[in-house]
Amino acid sequence: MVAFGYTLMCEQRGPRELVSDAVAAEQAGFDFEVISDHYFPWLDAQGHAPNAWAVLGAVAGATQRVPLMTYVTCPIMRYHPAVVAQQAATVALLAGDGRFVLGLGAGENLNEHVVGRGWPPANVRHEMLTEAVEIISKLFGGGYVSTNGQHYRVDSAKLWDLPESRVPLAVAVSGKQSIETFAPLVDAMVATEPESSLVTAFDDAAGAVLPKIGQQPISWGPDRDAAVQTAHEQFRWFAGGWKVNAELPGTAGFAAATQFVRPDDVAEAITCGPDVAAHVEAVRPFVDAGFTHVALVQIGGQTQAEFVSFAARELLPALREEYGKVDDVAVRPR
DSSP, X not given: OOEEEEEXXXXXXXXXXXXXXXXXXXXXXXXXXXXXXXXXXXXXTTOOOOOHHHHHHHHHHXXXXXXXXXXXXXXXXXXXXXXXXXXXXXXHHHHOTTOEEEEEOOOOHHHHGGXXXXXXXXXXXXXXXXXXXXXXXXXXXXXXXXXXXXXXXXXXXXXSSOOSSOOOEEEEOOSHHHHHHHTTTOSEEEOSSOOHHHHHHHHHHHTSOOOEEEEEEEEEOSSHHHHHXXXXXXXXXXXXXXXXXXXXXXXXXXXXXXXXXXXXXXXXXXXXXXXXXXXXXXXXXXXXXXXXXXXXXXXXGGGHHHHHHHIIIIIHHHXXXXXXXXXXXXXXXX
């Protein structure tokens, strides 16, 4: 059985619209919601990038039951980890009832370059993320924290407003090194690829069976050709893969890198159009790999209301008939 979530994609919606979408997705019956945390859209055609944490505060107040999660926040450059810890604790209190999960990752040049510190190589970014996770975990534990690490200093920091239960941590992993580093430290796994080897290795390294959270883009619409065109216009950056996506510094770079990607190429990777069965089948690789949570991304800012209505009416019932319904979708601290 798998929980199915809704993605609040900050790159394609303004802040007010994202809050409205969050409320509608909760009412439609989605099991959880995730939000991207970007300073830039991937492509100019997407057209948005509001502050995810301000939006989360509003979403926490506007929704009632649905679990919320950052997918994912990078705590290594644009934000200091001590600030991320404070933001997460505050959102967790606003949401209440253990509804918030802090999803973390090593980030992309696209968003982190804005603070003018350059873009470190991947091994350094993973060192920074490890140190950041340790700082955040210590602050979630309460009390004063002072550290003098290789990448960060923290001077007598303390979170004065903490939820009763520690905020759960999820970290994005991609291979053996990141799994061995983070599995013992966190409460859930995030991954972009539906690989069963990641799931098995993560549980082995964690010493427990923990939630695994993936994400699947789709381009639903009543006209398949129009849905393919929307996916090509706004989501062809997806074709580069994360090793490329993490390195490009701006929307012009993504436009240039994907200039020869054809609409048919995008349609081969992303299900497009009104076919419910095709969208249900699109998530099967994650289910077969052992993921417990899959967040759907509906491509196209102007189609969110119609998509949520379609999901409530057809897609979510079909997904649950095929893969089962989950009664408890919470990610809890270990």
